Amino acid sequence: MAHINVLDPGASPLDYYGFELRRLREAAGLSQKQLGDILNYTGSLIGQIETARKVPTPEFSVRADAALGSDGLLTRLVELVLRSQLPAWFRQVAELEARATEICTFQTHMIHGLLQTATYVRGVLGALDQNDLDDRTAVRLARQRIFEKAEPPVCWVVVSEAALYQEIGDRETMRGQLTHLLAFEHSPRINIQVLPFSAGSHAGLQGSFTLFRFASDPTIVYTEGYSSGHPTANPDTVKDCSLRYDHLRAAALSLKDSAELIRRVMEERYGEQDGVA
Numbered sequence: 001m002a003h004i005n006v007l008d009p010g011a012s013p014l015d016y017y018g019f020e021l022r023r024l025r026e027a028a029g030l031s032q033k034q035l036g037d038i039l040n041y042t043g044s045l046i047g048q049i050e051t052a053r054k055v056p057t058p059e060f061s062v063r064a065d066a067a068l069g070s071d072g073l074l075t076r077l078v079e080l081v082l083r084s085q086l087p088a089w090f091r092q093v094a095e096l097e098a099r100a101t102e103i104c105t106f107q108t109h110m111i112h113g114l115l116q117t118a119t120y121v122r123g124v125l126g127a128l129d130q131n132d133l134d135d136r137t138a139v140r141l142a143r144q145r146i147f148e149k150a151e152p153p154v155c156w157v158v159v160s161e162a163a164l165y166q167e168i169g170d171r172e173t174m175r176g177q178l179t180h181l182l183a184f185e186h187s188p189r190i191n192i193q194v195l196p197f198s199a200g201s202h203a204g205l206q207g208s209f210t211l212f213r214f215a216s217d218p219t220i221v222y223t224e225g226y227s228s229g230h231p232t233a234n235p236d237t238v239k240d241c242s243l244r245y246d247h248l249r250a251a252a253l254s255l256k257d258s259a260e261l262i263r264r265v266m267e268e269r270y271g272e273q274d275g276v277a
Contacts, residue, residue: 013080014052022050024068039063055135082142102213104156106204120177123169164265171270178266185259193252203247
């Protein structure tokens, strides 16, 4: 008889998800392979998720709910699972992203995580550590689901021109990433401005930062170091960074000119060259 790993559903959101998936599958009278065939996944993957060795994705959860008639249970649970898999120091930031009505961020050297493509994420997260890269990528991408809410936040992004040239991954990755940015060109809620090299000295020379604004709570400023995050609602810091952000937006290119620059960099730096894509 095969050994069945018995999970403690109270150990973590991931364990609870695995416990519920197994319970629902067995109630439906399906083996792991049978459920995998229905969902177009392997039975091995079903087993890994049921034993909390693999992180489920939102897509998997939607399919499993439909197949098992679980009324959206797994789709609701996966949000908790993915947030629990974030580094402990970053979980509060994910909660701020989920609650904010407005997110204003300045980025000095790379595209903000809320706007990153899957291959760009892999390039960022895999720079020093390739372990569990699929799961870590899925967890980061899941943060972007805040834009699918009925009332998504307004997001203002000022990004240094340097980030367009910093080749994360390869040229194809960067071409895809810049194409993704251009997809928001006419979005009223996701606004991207490029701070050009020609701006010279500017109000963001001390580094990247993000302002989170809420319907009723105080504004929070977030800055980040190596493996550490620093959110604060200190009024002086908020006032200073709000002023800095206003100056950065004023120094940046307009939304239209920013899109034109992104398009030009994409074509000239990452387009086809000498017949090579």
